[in-house]
Amino acid sequence: MPDEFADKVVIVTGGASGIGRATVELFHELGATVVAADIDADRGEQLAESLGERAHFRQVDVGDPDRVGELVRNTVETLGGLHIMVNNAAVSSRLRKFLDDDLGDFQRIMSINVLGVMAGTQHAARHMAEAGGGAIVNMTSIGGTEAGGGVMIYRASKAAVVQFTKSAAIELARHDIRVNAIAPGNIPTPLLASSGEGMSAEEIEYQENRVREIMRSNRPLPREGTPxxxxxxxxxxxxxxxxxxxxxxxxxxxxxxxxxxxxxRS
Incomplete structure (x- = not known):
């Protein structure tokens, strides 16, 4: 519906690329004022400039709860409120066999994928509770709802988002704040390639193509999903x-x- 969100202010973390970028673009298309929050300043500023009026960029590392709090406060002060929070920012763990993984990126993955979501939900909800309600969406993954091998830390982080979202929904319902999660699967984004840290470009391409072929073979719908x-x-x-x-x-x-x-069928 055109202009459905004409009076809404939205924050999308991880908003400079992939699913986050598509979400920023769609909210803007539907009339919202949108803040794309991301650590990637070049892509974020380019996106805001390309969309023009009602599009803003804020450079934020969501792994730092204080920075997330500043993001929400700045949005409310400069744009007059916050109605929708989309906690989308995430990183993948390294694509390697579990027995060979030193688990060295555990803290980084959890701080962004879990703590970032919790902080985004909390800071947004504090404002929404005083303003009469709002809506929050946390991005998980089918990797957090379905068991499988590989990227174990990433899977664990996304499973944590599921349980946190349901618990937050129960607690925040009294304030008319709705909290839901979306679990994407088989969506081409830069996230999968980022799991190839330490590999050559050729190895990353091979692994990504191999994983995506497995995904396609497990997907009932023939059409490829998109951000x-x-x-x-x-x-x-x-x-x-x-x-x-x-x-x-x-x-x-x-x-x-x-x-x-x-x-x-043959």
């Missing part, structure tokens, strides 16, 4: 059509978590 598909789920959950929905985890994965695709 826009996830962004549309975000606007559904935070808009008027999702006004009675809270505490859910919505897979956006082409049916992957529902079950295996049927064999092709």
């Amino acid at each position: 826009r598909d996830v962004a549309e789920a975000v606007t559904y959950l935070t808009g008027e059509r999702g006004r009675y929905i809270t505490g859910i985890v919505l897979p956006v994965d082409g049916g992957t978590t529902a079950g295996k695709p049927l064999p092709k």
Whole structure:
């Protein structure tokens, strides 16, 4: 619906690329004033400039709760409020066998993927509770809802987001704050390639192609998912059509978590 969010102020963390960028673009298209928060200043500033009026960029490391608090306070003070918070920023752990993993990136992954989501939810909710309500979406992954090998720290962090989201939804409902999670799967974004830290460019390309082929073979819907598909789920959950929905985890994965695709007919 055009201009559905015309009177809304939205923050999207990790908003400079991938799913975050698509979410910023869609909210802006639907009339919202949007803050893209990201650690990548070049991409973030380019995005805000390309969208023009009602688009803003803030450089933020969500692994620092104080910086997240500053982001929310600055948004409220300069833009007049905060109605929707999308905690999307995340990083992947390294793609390696669990027995060979030294778990050295545990603190970094958890600080961004879990603490960042918790801080974003808390700071946004403190304002929303005083302002009469709001909507929060936390980005998890089918890697956090379905078991599987590889990137164990990433999977654990995304599973934590699921449980936190449901718990926050229960506690914040009394303030008319809705909290939901989205679990994307099989969505081409730069996140998968980032798990190849320490590999050559050729190795990263090979591993990414291999993983994506496995994803395609496990997906019932033949169409490839896009960041826009996830962004549309975000606007559904935070808009008027999702006004009675809270505490859910919505897979956006082409049916992957529902079950295996049927064999092709000969």
